[in-house]
Amino acid sequence: MFSKKTQQKAPSLTAKHLINCKVVPLRHSILAMLPKNAIVAEIGVLGGDWSDKIIKNTTPEKLVLIDTFCSNDYPHLKRFTKNSHFDFINSKFSTPSIDIRKGLSWECLSEFEENTFDWIYVDAAHDYKSVKKDLVEVHRVLKPNGYIIMNDYIMHDHIMKEDYGVVQATNEFMLDNNFEMLCFALHPDMFCDVLIKEIPTQ
Numbered sequence: 001m002f003s004k005k006t007q008q009k010a011p012s013l014t015a016k017h018l019i020n021c022k023v024v025p026l027r028h029s030i031l032a033m034l035p036k037n038a039i040v041a042e043i044g045v046l047g048g049d050w051s052d053k054i055i056k057n058t059t060p061e062k063l064v065l066i067d068t069f070c071s072n073d074y075p076h077l078k079r080f081t082k083n084s085h086f087d088f089i090n091s092k093f094s095t096p097s098i099d100i101r102k103g104l105s106w107e108c109l110s111e112f113e114e115n116t117f118d119w120i121y122v123d124a125a126h127d128y129k130s131v132k133k134d135l136v137e138v139h140r141v142l143k144p145n146g147y148i149i150m151n152d153y154i155m156h157d158h159i160m161k162e163d164y165g166v167v168q169a170t171n172e173f174m175l176d177n178n179f180e181m182l183c184f185a186l187h188p189d190m191f192c193d194v195l196i197k198e199i200p201t202q
């Protein structure tokens with residue numbers, strides 16, 4: 001069943017945005033391409049399962065976890081409810097190197113100074129307007145030569161039957177800010193990740 005609403009198309013990238021792009025089987029491969037012992041943020045945390053992978057594989061010096069923390073857990077796990085989400089994450093990650101921020105992603109990011117982060121994983125709201133707002137703040141707080149990973153680089157969630165704006169917002173951001181794609185990570189349901197970085201000036 002296709003959505004009857006016409007989706008806004010994503011602007012096309014050009015060869016210069018893709019020339020260095022590697023395709024990998026899963027998002028886990030991207031972690032090996034990122035700096036270790038870095039200053040990192042994950043935007044959209046849910047149960048902290050991906051945060052665990054970030055910590056294990058990249059040992060960040062500082063990890064900022066941002067979420068509204070008012071979601072239910074995956075139905076098959078049921079580790080927390082909307083009411084206990086924040087407490088669950090706080091007790092799971094109670095260590096000084098992890099900074100937990102509760103609120104809308106772009107508002108939480110606005111609390112940080114520019115050029116703070118080495119890399120940022122973006123996986124909060126997936127609608128176009130929210131991703132645009134996230135990317136404005138992500139760009140502001142990212143260090144020069146920092147990396148952004150956009151999760152769910154897909155036009156439509158075929159499981160929840162919901163349009164996403166991640167591809168449109170990401171491509172616009174790359175074109176406007178001269179970013180290239182360094183990695184495209186496949187996913188079994190095609191909820192792919194992309195790793196992007198500013199194109200170095202020669």
Ligand SMILES: C[S@@+](CC[C@H](N)C(=O)[O-])C[C@H]1O[C@@H](n2cnc3c(N)ncnc32)[C@H](O)[C@@H]1O
Binds near residue numbers: 043
């Ligand atoms: C897909 S889950 C994140 C999954 C996690 N990154 C992982 O890979 O395991 C999305 C999370 O984003 C949060 N979220 C959605 N919209 C948000 C927003 N505007 N600001 C902050 N968090 C948001 C939800 O509460 C949810 O926990």
